[in-house]
Amino acid sequence: MLLAREPLGPAEAIARLGGLQAQEASPPFVGLWTRLAGFDREHLLAALRDRSVVRATLMRATLHLVGASDYAAFRPALQPVMERAVRVLGERAAGLEPERVLPAARALLLERPRGFNDLRRLLQEQFPDANDRALGYLVRTHMPLVMVPTDARWGFPSVADFALADTWLGTPVPRDGTSGQLLLRYLAAFGPASVADAQTWSGLQGLAPAFEDLRPQLLVFKGEGGRRELFDLPGAPRPDADVPAPARFLPEFDNLVLAHADRTRLVADEHRGAIVTKNLRVRATFLWDGMVAGSWEVARKRGTATLELSPFHALPKRAIKELTAEGERLLRFSEEDAKAVAVQITRT
Numbered sequence: 156m157l158l159a160r161e162p163l164g165p166a167e168a169i170a171r172l173g174g175l176q177a178q179e180a181s182p183p184f185v186g187l188w189t190r191l192a193g194f195d196r197e198h199l200l201a202a203l204r205d206r207s208v209v210r211a212t213l214m215r216a217t218l219h220l221v222g223a224s225d226y227a228a229f230r231p232a233l234q235p236v237m238e239r240a241v242r243v244l245g246e247r248a249a250g251l252e253p254e255r256v257l258p259a260a261r262a263l264l265l266e267r268p269r270g271f272n273d274l275r276r277l278l279q280e281q282f283p284d285a286n287d288r289a290l291g292y293l294v295r296t297h298m299p300l301v302m303v304p305t306d307a308r309w310g311f312p313s314v315a316d317f318a319l320a321d322t323w324l325g326t327p328v329p330r331d332g333t334s335g336q337l338l339l340r341y342l343a344a345f346g347p348a349s350v351a352d353a354q355t356w357s358g359l360q361g362l363a364p365a366f367e368d369l370r371p372q373l374l375v376f377k378g379e380g381g382r383r384e385l386f387d388l389p390g391a392p393r394p395d396a397d398v399p400a401p402a403r404f405l406p407e408f409d410n411l412v413l414a415h416a417d418r419t420r421l422v423a424d425e426h427r428g429a430i431v432t433k434n435l436r437v438r439a440t441f442l443w444d445g446m447v448a449g450s451w452e453v454a455r456k457r458g459t460a461t462l463e464l465s466p467f468h469a470l471p472k473r474a475i476k477e478l479t480a481e482g483e484r485l486l487r488f489s490e491e492d493a494k495a496v497a498v499q500i501t502r503t
Contacts, residue, residue, distance in 0.1 A: 164198065165194075165208060173343065174221040204304055208220055208221070211301045213230065235359060236359055256285070260294040265322070270314050275291040300319060333365070334362065337357060345410075346388060348386060351383075351416040352416050352417065356415070366386060369386070400443075402443055402477040408436075412440060429467065459497060475500060
């Protein structure tokens with residue numbers, strides 16, 4: 156949906172994208188604005204309130220927005236990712252007893268949705284010998300939970316409450332599941348792609364057997380050099396290389412930037428380090444001619460919102476013109492309370 160904005164609702168668009176990473180609340184709004192015709196912030200807020208879209212820990216054990224039906228299919232398939240994520244606790248995991256902690260946490264969340272500050276405090280009272288952060292992380296990764304939206308500008312406060320997913324959705328989340336639907340969603344959004352690409356995007360390991368099961372349903376291509384197999388859905392669009400690609404702005408953590416092990420299809424290797432910070436934040440980027448051409452951020456001063464573009468290399472005049480026009484539209488969407496907007500490009 157980056158060659159032309161499409162007239163879809165948020166839930167349908169998010170399903171086509173296989174979910175939207177939502178480590179922070181606002182980036183998915185920009186991600187949808189850049190892909191959908193006539194998108195308004197209220198469209199996504201309404202989908203969150205009617206529970207057709209949820210925000211929850213999923214791929215790579217990070218927060219994502221997904222459709223409610225996809226959540227029920229994705230969450231059990233991704234449990235190995237969640238269990239592996241707990242390893243980051245190291246020595247803090249000493250004394251954790253999941254078979255006792257998880258039922259206790261469920262009982263607390265059945266009473267009402269809770270923020271993790273509250274939940275950790277109450278669990279610490281029951282399990283005083285366990286690390287409070289470890290208690291919270293165990294619950295976050297091992298129990299299907301969704302974040303509760305509010306009337307905040309971007310749908311969620313900085314510290315949000317969590318609810319049991321089966322309670323919020325009104326249907327049980329399966330305990331077991333396969334990766335089939337997850338991989339089909341992935342290929343619909345990002346194919347042709349390799350097994351390694353799907354593993355990078357999902358956080359799952361050892362997906363080769365799952366692709367073998369799906370092979371009869373898929374088209375198979377050879378990557379450059381003929382060494383890698385690339386899989387795709389038979390009906391998926393595969394535009395020709397010379398199709399014009401317009402200027403587009405992607406938010407922080409956009410799935411497109413994180414969807415492949417081989418990211419050279421989107422960003423040159425020498426520029427990859429420029430879009431990931433030391434603390435592993437993925438910068439907001441802009442596309443020119445179908446490639447990541449630099450990063451961007453917004454600065455506010457005296458009522459003026461300025462979009463500051465940092466290109467990787469000198470841009471042609473046409474690119475500057477199109478990026479400036481698109482950037483002004485982005486500011487009018489994301490900084491609607493600004494008295495004035497401006498686009499500033501750092502010259503290289």
